[in-house]
Amino acid sequence: MSEEWVTAEEVHAKRAEFEAALGGWRRPAAHGLVHEADGRLEVVRVNLEGEGPLPAAILATVTGYRAGGAALPLSTAELDRAIELLAPAEACTALRHPNLWAWRLLREALDGKGSAVAVFADRIDGPAPADPHLRALLAEVHRGREEDADGGTTLWRPVGPAELELLRASGMREWPPRLADQPIFYPVLREEYAAEIARDWNVDASGEGHVTRFRVATDFARRYPTRQAGGSGHLELWIPAEDLPALNAHLLGPVEVIGSFRPPA
Known part of the structure; x- marks a missing residue:
């Protein structure tokens, strides 16, 4: 039988387990995935500090991210692995799972075209970053202004x-x-x-x-x-x-x- 994390306590324990295995880990101020296709960048999901710490740790596990600002290419195999690692949390009906749902939709879109990038911001203020994926993430963080x-x-x-x-x-x-x-x-x-x-x-x-x-x-x-x-x-x-x-x-x-x-x- 596949693993399932049924309670919120089990989900939080798994998050702590993933984070403990990441040497030098610092939670990002914001993170998410960007779908790049036809020269356009679409931010698929944004999480702020304290939101989605388990998905952040799983993306870090898959991509090698540990701290700072970074935009890391995410292959379909790596995205599949991230989905596989996060999927047991879906058994916990006391919590919502927007990252898992967003990742699955992105995976379907990648069968058509484009590529995925995992984006981590170490701060949400300050000068605009040079990397376009980080800029896209922060533009979503500050949308509507x-x-x-x-x-x-x-x-x-x-x-x-x-x-x-x-x-x-x-x-x-x-x-x-x-x-x-x-x-x-x-x-x-x-x-x-x-x-x-x-x-x-x-x-x-x-x-x-x-x-x-x-x-x-x-x-x-x-x-x-x-x-x-x-x-x-x-x-x-x-x-x-x-x-x-x-x-x-x-x-x-x-x-x-x-x-x-x-x-x-």
Whole structure:
């Protein structure tokens, strides 16, 4: 009978076993596979640090990766081996297995044409890497952003009246500290999404909602991957509350109020 890892504990134990066998191993900040065909690069699956540590260790086992930034050709035989090594985890129904599913789809695509590359990034911020596969991976990590040529990134945030009052008290120059039960600061990447939240949530919660727009240094914004919260246009950054002073230090100009919503008269 083929091996099966039925419980989450068994999957985690196997991950630890794979990692222990990798001398000099450091988990990448992001990793994934890229399908290269007809001169185009398609990122098949992206995992951020802490996501998919078992698939990362398996890809490292197959390709010889250990640390740093790297783009390593992945033969069909190596991809088959990676799928074989990860397949026992599928018996654990308590966990999802998006990497295994993505790898199988890529393997089917490779029967037609193209080649695969395993890509590992040791950081998600900083200058753009020279390797096109690494650039493609990081472009997916930072997708959906309005990055300007002057080094600034435009973000939006819906706020209620209390947060707006605190903003105004700072001269619109600082985001106020989060409350104890608010560990994350959520700016969003689209004005339409911010307006949707201000109109549909802030108005109900506090009687009015406002859409703010602000710019932050792109080098700072790239420390945080794009997160999707629901639909394809619901893109956010998740900035830990303890990083708010650093965010404020990287603001480029004041925060602006560009729209307001109140209940119908």
